[in-house]
Amino acid sequence: MPSSSHPVERFSFSTALFGMLVLTLGMGLGRFLYTPMLPVMMAEGAFSFSQLSWIASGNYAGYLAGSLLFSFGAFHQPSRLRPFLLVSALASGLLILAMAWLPPFILVLLIRFLAGVASAGMLIFGSTLIMQHTRHPFVLAALFSGVGIGIALGNEYVLAGLHFALSSQTLWQGAGALSGMMLIALTLLMPSKKHAIAPMPLGKNGATDNELVVTGYSVRPGGIWLYHRRDLPAAHGERCRLTIVNRPSLDVSRLINCARLL
Secondary structure, rough: OOOOOOOHOOOOOHHHHHHHHHHHHHHHHHHOHHHHHHHHHHOOOOOOOHHHHHHHHHHHHHHHHHHHHOOOOHHHHHHHHHHHHHHHHHHHHHHHHHHHHHHOOHHHHHHHHHHHHHHHHHHHHHHHHOOOOOOOHHHHHHHHHHHHHHHHHHHHHHHHHHHHHOOOOHHHHHHHHHHHHHHHHHHOOOHHHHHHHOOOEEEOOOOEEOOOOOEEEEHHHOOOEEEOOOOOOHHHHHHHEEEOOOOOOHHHHHOOOOHHOO
């Protein structure tokens, strides 16, 4: 696939593969491998159905907690994204491996809760890191395809293990080893800092020099009217107009340029 000349839409196969592996490990295996493993552990009598249901709920609670925790800006400084992503990936692999020892119910509940937190971290830090390097549609599609690929991989892995009469303990150990290999691949494929998209310089009002911070817009015959109540000169009625010709959809990011027209 040809690469785009615009840095925002740069195509990189290694970045696409990196993104796919992030969610294959973090979501497909770290979060959803438990689904096909649940009946295996129940058939072995390791836990009751009620206990396994609580364990699943603990994982969902961990994912929610992680999503809320990692939404704070302190976690999204550029220098911290890579370490946080690698810690989340390492935690996902170790927590998968920890399931192989079938600890008591309370510990398993804690393990799956922490696995949910790690899954949220991989989704948030991985997607943020990729968005700092490219907005290419194929790369973004590859990122989120990792969820489905991981689910399919986990299901087929468990089915293959049952075909060879493997125990749940062995299956968790194998999944931990697979996670370790993915972690190594993630480390090798991680996008370089030198390829990150440079932030646009800020103007005196905190907006980028070639952008207008828009507080509202309206669609009228002949064009799109963009409004800004403070920064536009009063002589222009605090608005400017862009005429859109033959555009089936509105791309606001391409419209917010009328400050240059005034």
